[in-house]
Amino acid sequence: MATNLLLSIAWTHVSTRVRQTLVGMFGVAMGVGFTIMMAGLMQGSQIDFLRQLVDTMPHVTVDDERRSVPIQPADQEYAAVAMSNVANVNRRPGIRYPEAVMASLRSWLPGNVAPSVKTTAIVDHGGGKVGVTLTGIDPRLEVRVSKLATQMIEGQLGDLSKAANGIIIGQALAEKLAVKNGNTVLLAAGEGTQISATVVGIFRSGLKRVDEGQIYSLLGLAQTLTGENAIINQLRIRLNDPLIAQKVATQVEAQTGYKSVSWQEANADLLSTFATRDFIVLTVMGAMLLTSSFATYNIISTITHEKRHDIAIMKSLGMREYAVRRIFIIESMMMGSVGILFGWALGYLLCYAWSQITIFNPLTGATVPLQIYYSPMHYIASGAISILCCAVAAFFPARKATRVHPVEIIRGAS
Amino acid sequence: MSEIALQTVGLVRRVEGIISHTLINGIDLSVEKGEFLAITGPSGSGKSSLLYLLGLLDAPTEGEIIICGQPTSKLSEIERADVRLTKCGFVFQFHFLLPEFTALENVLLPMRAAGLMSARDMHQRAIALLTSLGLGEQAAKRPNQLSGGQRQRVALARALANRPEIIVADEPTGNLDTASTEQVFGILRDIADSGQTVVVVTHDAALAARADRRIHIVDGKIQETTFGGKPKSESAAATGAAIASS
Incomplete structure (x- = not known):
């Protein structure tokens, strides 16, 4: 028809x-x-x-830990015997030869990598205490792996180097503790170390949990708080294409042996x-x-x-x-x-x-x-x-x- | 020997249901090419049912309908539609023109459906048909702009569009005034005279008398056959029965 x-x-x-x-x-x-x-x-x-x-978090985070628990010497030597009350041997904290690892990664990574020291601390200001994650960074390298520099609403990333024990805190934390740029706060670490730090900048990422629970300092201050000088316990990677993070994390983990977590894995529930x-x-x-x-x-x-x-x-x-x-x-x-x-x-x-x-x-x-x-x-x-x-x-x-x-x-x- | 255009053999149409009813009860009929056959009978006698069977609009319960030598009982619905499109032309009591289309477009419809001619040829033929039926000036008008007689003539033109062998008309003058009735019947007569077979159902005995043959149906059976206005015993039904038994 x-x-x-x-x-x-x-x-x-x-x-x-x-x-x-x-x-x-x-x-x-x-x-x-x-x-x-x-x-x-x-x-x-x-x-x-x-x-x-x-934008707020690294695309891939390499931590100084293994995905599976290392085989203990007692198990390795006496596999047929049941062992009890034998203390585990843990590897030394921190990423070994971080500079070499970073150099190796930079040779093929479609992006950039920066060292950091991650620890927990309590920020004390005028009696108000808030538990936070403190990340020690190198401001020169940080600009290559995070948008922190562009998220600053007061001060600059480079100000960390200009003050002794300078820290950058989130806007929500600043409001919670009534802290202003230039104020001094007390940082207490798990080892009992207490350090007086100066707020040199305030950032706003737009994510409340980050703005309230994340602060930044220089690597040295973070190392002092952990009690481990010269330690680097985290590498942070930023990729040109965030969508390949999972693939890159797998490759990095295979290469370094350290647990590498992509942003997708870190936010799998979300x-x-x-x-x-x-x-x-x-x-x-x-x-x-x-x-x-x-x-x-x-x-x-x-x-x-x-x-x-x-x-x-x-x-x-x-x-x-x-x-x-x-x-x-x-x-x-x-x-x-x-x-x-x-x-x-x-x-x-x-x-x-x-x-x-x-x-x-x-x-x-x-x-x-x-x-x-x-x-x-x-x-x-x-x-x-x-x-x-x-x-x-x-x-x-x-x-x-x-x-x-x-x-x-x-x-x-x- | 004259050519047979339409033939039925032992035609039965029964409606099954809670109460079964036989509409057509064993009709044997043979219509020659160029013959003008009128079917008459009282209301409910089965004359329209017979017409729908002859035009393949309905399918018989038993028996065979042969159109231009082609048996149709085993045809699929699509094949029956194709036979209707190319070999039969229908005219109904109500014109049944498509109201949104002009007279010309209505006449073009079967030709376009068949797709056997070029657009130019179709257009020329449609205009020629309308002109020959005195509707050349009305080609661009829609049905609601035409009189009853004009609409029925457009319906006739549409029925003739694909040069069918058989024109099947169900009370084509039932809704027309006397003048229009004369005109439409005259056209049907001319169509038959030109060699196409015309089968018409009508209540009008005077019009039926002008057909080449008239069959009178009562209770689904042919009761009487009249040739040229004179009753004859050797009816076409007998011819059909003879073919069936041969």
């Missing part, structure tokens, strides 16, 4: 039933538009969060939550598109009901049943196609409007715009799903209508 004829009949139907066609198109446009907005909003917020996370969130969002978006296709279903049902005489006459003239059915599916897809175009425009406008809205975060104290992610995939996927829904929504009423025996309709009319 000539497709031109079917298109011509379908076009005549939709163009002469303007109100029904507009309602159908409106339904599809709303579904597609809001789906694009939802996708942009949800993915935008997720990507923004991940970007903050990735990423798992995102996967669940993605599933929920996809389900909701699918439901929106499906719901919008009900408008199409209703309209095609109405048209096929009103056109039953035409269907009967077309069949009696010799047009095949599936050809007549295709007319109504084409009509639905015509309405859907134009509706999708309007839906794309609506989706873009909604995304743009939403991106103009700013939200005040009472935890970070920052006012940030809603993050929208613009992706052609949102448009392609919503369009494809919508057109499929339109075709399916039209198929059933069209099939029902075209299955009717023409004689029944002709007799009814007579």
Whole structure:
């Protein structure tokens, strides 16, 4: 059957039933538009969060520990004998020959590596005490592996070198302890060491747990607090492409023997939550598109009901049943196609409007715009799903209508 | 020997249900090419049912319908549709024109569905048909802009579009005034005279009398056959029965 004829009949139907066609198109446009907005909003917020996370922490962290517990000499020597009350032999803390390891890694890493000393400490200011993670860094190398320098809201990274026992703290911690830039705080380490330190800078990463629980100092101060001079217990790697972190971590671990953790592994629970969130969002978006296709279903049902005489006459003239059915599916897809175009425009406008809205975060104290992610995939996927829904929504009423025996309709009319 | 355009052998149409009902009860009929056959009978006698069977719109419960030498009982629904498209032209009591299409587009519809001609040839033929039926000026009008008689003539033009062997008309003048009835019937007569077979169901005895042959149906059976207005015992039904037994 000539497709031109079917298109011509379908076009005549939709163009002469303007109100029904507009309602159908409106339904599809709303579904597609809001789906694009939802996708942009949800993915935008997720990507923004991940970007903050990735910017704030190293892409790969190499710690001075092994992934599995080393075999103890007693087990190695006397494997067949049960041993008890024998103290374990632990390796010496710190990464051995860190400079050599870093040089080796730099030879192939698609990124950069910097040494650090990680320990825990208690910050004491005016009686207020907060437990934090203290990371000793080399400011010259730190700029290559973290965005700390760009997250400074007071002072600079280089100020660490300008003051004795200088530290940089997060904004949330500063507010919690009522500390200002230039104040002196007391740092207490686990070994009982207590050191007076000067706040030389304040940063804001946007992540509360970092801004409240992470402080930075020079390597030397951190080493003093750990009681291990010249020790480097962590290498921090920043990659040009954060998405290959897992692969690189595996390679680094294989090369160095030290436990290397990618940012994905460190945040596996969070990423798992995102996967669940993605599933929920996809389900909701699918439901929106499906719901919008009900408008199409209703309209095609109405048209096929009103056109039953035409269907009967077309069949009696010799047009095949599936050809007549295709007319109504084409009509639905015509309405859907134009509706999708309007839906794309609506989706873009909604995304743009939403991106103009700013939200005040009472935890970070920052006012940030809603993050929208613009992706052609949102448009392609919503369009494809919508057109499929339109075709399916039209198929059933069209099939029902075209299955009717023409004689029944002709007799009814007579 | 004249050529047979349409033939039925032992045709039965039964409607099964809680109460079974036989619409057509063993009709043997043979219609020659170029013959004008009128089917008459009281309401519910089965004349329209017979017409729908002859035009392959409905399928018989038993028996065979042979159209231009082609048995149709074993054809699939798609093949039956193809036969309807190319060999049968339908005219109904209600014109059943597609309301959103112009007269010209309605006439073009079967030709476009068959796809046997170029677009130019189709257009030329549609215009020629409409002109020959006195509708040349109305080609661009939609059905709601035409009178009842004009609509029925457009329906006739549509039925003739694919040059079918057989024109099947169900009460084509049932809704028309006297003048339009005369006009439409005259056209059907001309069609038959030009060599196409015409089978018409009508209540109008005067019109039926102008057919080459009239069969009167009662209770799904041919009760009487009249040739050229005169009853004859050697009816076409007998011819059909003879073919069936041969």
